[in-house]
Amino acid sequence: MAMRFFLLAAVTLTAQPPIVFVHGNGDDAAKWMGIIWLFDSNGYPREKLFAVRFTNPGARLNDAKVETYRSSTTDQAVELSAAVTRLLLETKSKRVALIGSSRGGNTIRNYIKNGGGAGVVSHAILAGTPNHGVFVTGACGEPGKERQDRPGQHGAEVFADRDA
Numbered sequence: 001m002a003m004r005f006f007l008l009a010a011v012t013l014t015a016q017p018p019i020v021f022v023h024g025n026g027d028d029a030a031k032w033m034g035i036i037w038l039f040d041s042n043g044y045p046r047e048k049l050f051a052v053r054f055t056n057p058g059a060r061l062n063d064a065k066v067e068t069y070r071s072s073t074t075d076q077a078v079e080l081s082a083a084v085t086r087l088l089l090e091t092k093s094k095r096v097a098l099i100g101s102s103r104g105g106n107t108i109r110n111y112i113k114n115g116g117g118a119g120v121v122s123h124a125i126l127a128g129t130p131n132h133g134v135f136v137t138g139a140c141g142e143p144g145k146e147r148q149d150r151p152g153q154h155g156a157e158v159f160a161d162r163d164a
Helices: 002-015 029-041 073-091 103-114
Strands: 019-022 049-051 096-101 121-127 134-137 145-149 157-161
Touching: 019 029, 019 073, 019 103, 029 049, 073 096, 073 103, 096 103, 103 121
Parallel strands: 019 049, 019 096, 096 121
Antiparallel strands: 134 145, 145 157
């Protein structure tokens, strides 16, 4: 009986996909350390838990214009793709689960839809993701302008006159 339970538990653990945690705008992989510890302490294999650290975690004010120390939606999707590929190779898995918060959720959605992730992502959990965009009054220090992030535009910002 005990051996049967052990084998059942082993099969269950090996069937669990590796997880990549994706942080939000301006955050860091360290944000997820407490969550990774909770997964680990509840029996999820530590070698299957990974938090991505983006080179430039801050979003550009205009996704189409290069800004020092800021990333575009494409930049983040490319980095997420590399992290997923690395984890799949290290764990010898075929699929991965992604968990993201805030902008990390938009990065996950962009990666699945436009970056080749549809074939390798088994689960996507988006927490606190601005699914319908974000309005910021006076973006870029330009009075009378509104910045609008729209997920339908792959995370790219749209600038519009408020009075128009």
